[in-house]
Amino acid sequence: MVSFRRVFVTGAGSGLGAGLVGHYGREGAHLGLVGRREALLRERQVECEGRGARVEVYAGDVADTDFMQQSAAHFLGAAGGVDLVVANAGIAIANRVREGEVHEVARLINVNLVGVTNTLLPFVPGMIEQGRGTLCAMSSFTAHRGLPGRTAYGASKAGVTAFTDGLRMELHDTGVHAMALHPGFVDTPLTRDNPEMIFLLDLDHAVRIMASAIGRGARNHTFPWQMNLLKEVVKRAPESIIRRLAPAPRPTSMK
Numbered sequence: 001m002v003s004f005r006r007v008f009v010t011g012a013g014s015g016l017g018a019g020l021v022g023h024y025g026r027e028g029a030h031l032g033l034v035g036r037r038e039a040l041l042r043e044r045q046v047e048c049e050g051r052g053a054r055v056e057v058y059a060g061d062v063a064d065t066d067f068m069q070q071s072a073a074h075f076l077g078a079a080g081g082v083d084l085v086v087a088n089a090g091i092a093i094a095n096r097v098r099e100g101e102v103h104e105v106a107r108l109i110n111v112n113l114v115g116v117t118n119t120l121l122p123f124v125p126g127m128i129e130q131g132r133g134t135l136c137a138m139s140s141f142t143a144h145r146g147l148p149g150r151t152a153y154g155a156s157k158a159g160v161t162a163f164t165d166g167l168r169m170e171l172h173d174t175g176v177h178a179m180a181l182h183p184g185f186v187d188t189p190l191t192r193d194n195p196e197m198i199f200l201l202d203l204d205h206a207v208r209i210m211a212s213a214i215g216r217g218a219r220n221h222t223f224p225w226q227m228n229l230l231k232e233v234v235k236r237a238p239e240s241i242i243r244r245l246a247p248a249p250r251p252t253s254m255k
């Protein structure tokens with residue numbers, strides 16, 4: 001297992017991001033935390049500094065390209081480099097395609113996909129120079145197949161996976177590894193209002209699985225294992241079956 005001493009995480013205030021920050025914080029890493037709610041990031045900072053980690057906080061929006069470039073540059077200066085970047089920040093809506101709603105979808109794509117490119121790319125030159133590093137993005141089970149009611153969310157996550165797949169191949173001779181994690185359902189604020197979850201994982205279990213996949217340099221890791229098996233069925237099933245088994249969830253708006 002590789003050890004990650006300098007770790008930059010977006011969406012670090014809650015859920016999966018906070019879980020990963022806790023994990024690497026316990027190992028004494030120098031952490032960079034990104035999110036819009038500064039108060040949440042400061043809570044994570046206090047917890048991690050209490051365990052001996054050093055922490056930089058960047059309160060802002062991952063869809064803001066200049067803000068993300070500046071945050072990356074500051075973190076590289078403060079930590080003297082970076083070993084692991086986790087582009088985790090994301091939002092979910094069940095979009096209203098029948099109404100032709102377009103603004104929330106544009107925002108979702110900006111946060112979930114442009115937010116990932118904004119997070120990972122500023123670190124690429126420095127990682128190439130040091131000859132190592134891991135670029136990890138949070139995709140989703142829904143990246144494997146377009147699903148009713150998750151049209152835009154699934155498209156954003158399929159884009160994330162295509163991006164990290166391409167990045168890994170482009171960087172294959174540099175020592176820099178790019179990968180994506182594909183969670184099924186994990187108990188976090190994002191999923192709290194979703195009544196239709198299967199094989200639900202608690203956060204600690206999900207963090208152990210993610211840290212293990214990152215540490216061994218997985219390429220695309222779908223979890224838990226039941227969802228990894230299910231993805232093969234979902235990828236091949238005819239649309240008529242998908243429509244019946246994955247009915248469109250009630251439309252929700254973004255927070």
Ligand SMILES: NC(=O)c1ccc[n+]([C@@H]2O[C@H](COP(=O)([O-])OP(=O)(O)OC[C@H]3O[C@@H](n4cnc5c(N)ncnc54)[C@H](OP(=O)(O)O)[C@@H]3O)[C@@H](O)[C@H]2O)c1
Nearest residue numbers: 011014015016035036037061062089090140185186188190
């Ligand atoms: N939980 C699941 O079952 C599941 C399944 C598949 C994929 N995922 C993915 O996992 C990632 C984390 O989700 P989660 O479940 O941990 O939910 P969460 O607790 O809602 O975490 C999302 C985090 O992203 C931050 N964020 C959202 N929009 C942002 C923006 N524009 N700029 C900066 N930060 C932003 C949020 O903080 P602020 O609001 O303070 O910015 C929040 O801390 C997401 O990409 C999600 O799509 C989750």
